[in-house]
Amino acid sequence: MRRLIPLPWLACLLASAHAATPPNVVLIVADDLGVMDVSPYNPDTFYDTPALQSLADSGVRFTAGYAACPVCSPTRSALLTGQWPARTRNTDYFGAPNQFFGEALPENHDPLKHSKPGRMENRPLWPAPYLGELAKSHTTLAEALKARGYATFFAGKWHLGPEGSWPEDHGFDYNLGGHSGGGPYGGEKYFSPYGNPRLADGPPGEHLPDRLASETGRFIAKHKGGPFFACLWFYSVHTPLMGRPDLVAKYEKRRSERGLKDEFAGEPPRKNRINQSHAVYGAMVEAMDQAVGKVLAALETHGVAGNTIVIFTSDNGGVSTSEGWPTANLPYRAGKGWLYEGGIREPFIVRWPGVTPKAATSNWPVTSTDIYPTLLEAAAQPMLPDQHKDGQSFVAALKEPAKTNPERVLFWHYPHWGNQGGSPGAAVRRGDWKLIQWFWGKPPELFHLGRDPGERENLAEKHPEVLADLQKILKQYQADTKALMPHPNPDAKMPFDKW
Numbered sequence: 284m285r286r287l288i289p290l291p292w293l294a295c296l297l298a299s300a301h302a303a304t305p306p307n308v309v310l311i312v313a314d315d316l317g318v319m320d321v322s323p324y325n326p327d328t329f330y331d332t333p334a335l336q337s338l339a340d341s342g343v344r345f346t347a348g349y350a351a352c353p354v355c356s357p358t359r360s361a362l363l364t365g366q367w368p369a370r371t372r373n374t375d376y377f378g379a380p381n382q383f384f385g386e387a388l389p390e391n392h393d394p395l396k397h398s399k400p401g402r403m404e405n406r407p408l409w410p411a412p413y414l415g416e417l418a419k420s421h422t423t424l425a426e427a428l429k430a431r432g433y434a435t436f437f438a439g440k441w442h443l444g445p446e447g448s449w450p451e452d453h454g455f456d457y458n459l460g461g462h463s464g465g466g467p468y469g470g471e472k473y474f475s476p477y478g479n480p481r482l483a484d485g486p487p488g489e490h491l492p493d494r495l496a497s498e499t500g501r502f503i504a505k506h507k508g509g510p511f512f513a514c515l516w517f518y519s520v521h522t523p524l525m526g527r528p529d530l531v532a533k534y535e536k537r538r539s540e541r542g543l544k545d546e547f548a549g550e551p552p553r554k555n556r557i558n559q560s561h562a563v564y565g566a567m568v569e570a571m572d573q574a575v576g577k578v579l580a581a582l583e584t585h586g587v588a589g590n591t592i593v594i595f596t597s598d599n600g601g602v603s604t605s606e607g608w609p610t611a612n613l614p615y616r617a618g619k620g621w622l623y624e625g626g627i628r629e630p631f632i633v634r635w636p637g638v639t640p641k642a643a644t645s646n647w648p649v650t651s652t653d654i655y656p657t658l659l660e661a662a663a664q665p666m667l668p669d670q671h672k673d674g675q676s677f678v679a680a681l682k683e684p685a686k687t688n689p690e691r692v693l694f695w696h697y698p699h700w701g702n703q704g705g706s707p708g709a710a711v712r713r714g715d716w717k718l719i720q721w722f723w724g725k726p727p728e729l730f731h732l733g734r735d736p737g738e739r740e741n742l743a744e745k746h747p748e749v750l751a752d753l754q755k756i757l758k759q760y761q762a763d764t765k766a767l768m769p770h771p772n773p774d775a776k777m778p779f780d781k782w
Contacts, residue, residue, distance in 0.1 A: 305431070305510040305662045306635065307591040309499070309582070310654070311575060312362070312516040314355060314440055315619055317601020317612045318348075318628045320520075320559075320568055329537070329559035330568040334576030338595060339632050343643045343684050345677075348631025349712075350599045351651040353620050353697055353705060355465065356442050358598040358651050359516070363423040363443075363453065365655035365671020369696035369766035371421070372414035376465060377442055379699070382415030384445075388767065405776045407723045408707055408769040411698035416444030417453060422670045424655045425454030428512045431664050436502040437461050438495045439516035449481070455514070459498045460491075467491055467518045473525045490527055492519050496574035500581035507585040510662070515578060519571040524607050526566025534565035545608070553604040553704035555618070556611045564609035592661060593634045594654065600626040605703040614737045620701030622710045622719050623738050627695060635661065639681050647680035648691040648712065657681075689714045694760045698722060698769045707769045711757045718753035722769050727754070 319325040321332040323339035324346075351361035356377040357368035368374045372388070375381075417423070425435045437450035441461030450458040460482035469478025475489035485494055499515045526534075543560035559565075575595065582588035601610040603618030603625060612618050612625035619626055631649055633639060638661075652674035659666055660676045680686055695710040707722040715733035729743040729750050743750045760766075 304590060305433070305664075307509045307587055308428070308433075308512045308658055308662075309503075309578060309591055309593045310512070310514045310516075311578070311593070311595045312359070312439075312514070313571060313595075313597040313630075314517055314519060314521040315599060315602050316520055316568070316571075316597040316630065317603070317610050317615075317618065317625070318597075318630050319612050319615065320601055320610055321572075321630050323632060324630055329534075329543075329561075330565045330572075332568065332572040334572045334579060335595060335630070335632065338575070338579065338593060338634055340642045341636075342593070342632060342634030342639045342641070343645050343681055345631040345633070345645050345647060345649050345680075347646055347648040348596060348629045349627050349648070349650040349693060350597065350629050352695060353599050353622060353626035354701065355440075355521075355598045359441075359443055360417055361651040361673075362654055363417065363425065364421045365424070365652050365667075365674035366421075367652060367673045367694055367696065367760075367764055369694070369761070369764040370673065371418065372767065373417070374411065374413045374696055374767070375699045377415045377444060377463070378465060379410075379413075379415075381410050381412045381699075383412050384414070384416055388412055388414075405772075405774070406700060407772060407775045408700075409772050410700055410707060411767040411769045413699075413767065416448040419448070419452070421453075422667060423453045424658065424671075425450075425512060425514070427454075427655075427659065427664075427667060427670070428510075428662070429454050429456070431662065432510060434502075434506045434509075434511045436499070436506075436511065436513045437516070438498050438502075438514065440465070440518045440521070441516070450514075457502060460495060460518075461516070466521045466523065468523070472523050473518070490570060492517055492570050492574040493577070496577040499578050500584075503578075503581045503587065504585050507587050509587065509590065512658075515574075517571055517574070519574075520564065520567040520609070522602075522606050524561075524563045524567065524609055526563045527570055530566030530569050531562055533569075534562035537565070538562055547608070550604055550617050550621075550704065554608070556603045556608045557613055559611050561607075561609045564607075589636045591636070592658070593632075595630060595632045596651070596654075597629045598651075600624075600628060602703060616738045617705070618703065620703030620705035622695055622697060622705065622708050624732070624736065626703075626705065627710075633681060635681055640684065643684040645680045645684035645686075647677055647684075647686065647688045648693055649677050649680070650693050653677055692756060692760075694757070696761070696764070696766050698767065709757055709761065709766075711753050711760065713753065713756065716749055716753060718750065718757060720754065720757055729753070 360373040470476040476484040615625040616623035655671040
């Protein structure tokens with residue numbers, strides 16, 4: 284006669300087997316998506332994002348989530364290395380005139396040899412040089428997980444160096460669409476034929492975000508036995524501004540019904556969009572959200588949702604001061620390319636079934652570098668402190684979102700002139716205090732984000748002790764990372780308002 288296992292023992296056995304199985308990971312990164320573009324952070328957003336709302340309702344929404352840089356490539360590098368962009372020398376988007384390749388420059392580099400000002404000839408500073416590729420010396424997050432038995436997959440935008448420094452060169456078993464380009468600029472761009480060297484064309488008119496989600500779903504189906512690490516890094520919602528005709532029509536109708544007009548305010552040297560009403564951008568945001576929903580559905584269909592960590596974030600803030608002025612980040616100031624909150628504050632949502640409570644909110648400060656050690660801890664794997672030396676695991680916040688981490692210090696180093704109007708500087712946040720130290724002569728700015736999230740009141744003169752303390756911390760960070768700095772331009776002639 285077959286002996287039956289008592290139900291309590293069976294439950295314990297199943298739970299033990301589940302606990303012994305490393306969690307799968309789906310890491311979704313949007314491109315140029317602002318924190319106020321999605322409903323979990325802005326219930327009044329102009330755009331529909333039900334899939335992201337559902338994800339937030341089933342996990343933890345971080346209210347102090349940040350990108351490691353106000354532009355794309357440095358944030359992507361920080362995510363895969365667990366290091367500040369200043370340390371890896373990846374401080375600007377890959378492809379600008381002053382990038383270099385190969386060995387890292389010495390601290391005392393020759394600016395006449397290595398800083399190519401390009402269009403910056405008349406500005407007060409020549410921008411710092413930077414490394415235009417993800418160095419092969421790093422053990423990336425993908426390589427670390429692959430060494431621990433994970434199947435690794437990448438789909439979407441890479442933008443971390445020329446051929447030889449693509450996803451397959453940094454630990455990914457599969458690469459669908461990742462190459463040197465910073466946007467979908469080949470073929471019909473967001474529609475097939477794509478002209479992408481790492482993505483076969485689909486049927487004419489196929490939409491890129493949907494295709495990338497479908498490829499991710501196929502990978503999940505093939506590797507549902509796990510463990511797997513799937514990166515879906517959208518090209519959306521980066522320029523070119525192109526949307527599906529049906530969704531564009533939907534948002535044009537919404538704009539008309541609400542009587543919306545484009546509204547702007549000054550953010551010298553640019554104007555800054557202050558309302559959300561762009562129909563094409565709305566179509567792009569919703570199409571991306573639908574693609575997120577498709578991946579979440581694939582996890583359910585293939586029975587792995589219960590053992591899969593899903594993380595959603597973005598690489599920098601929404602574009603509000605250039606390139607079509609597609610979105611607004613209010614109450615946060617400015618947008619992509621700026622060290623103000625609009626350029627670096629991000630959606631940061633994590634769902635870990637059985638660990639994260641539902642519809643939870645955490646004010647624990649988190650940034651791109653933290654994902655690497657967090658996932659190693661979540662997978663019960665040894666840390667790699669010599670690699671992810673600037674990241675801090677936030678597993679404690681996932682388990683108990685009410686926990687705080689007020690002493691966490693976040694840094695940004697951007698010694699460049701941004702295409703969107705931003706300028707060379709660095710920033711540090713500790714608690715509610717944030718310092719922006721400009722490199723070109725503008726006085727430092729000190730803000731209390733708890734009382735002034737829009738960064739409108741400079742408190743540097745009212746709180747000189749806080750200013751001095753943060754300046755000391757920032758100086759130490761720059762010394763520790765051997766941050767490359769911009770250099771004075773003796774021939775500068777262009778006034779600020781003409782940049």
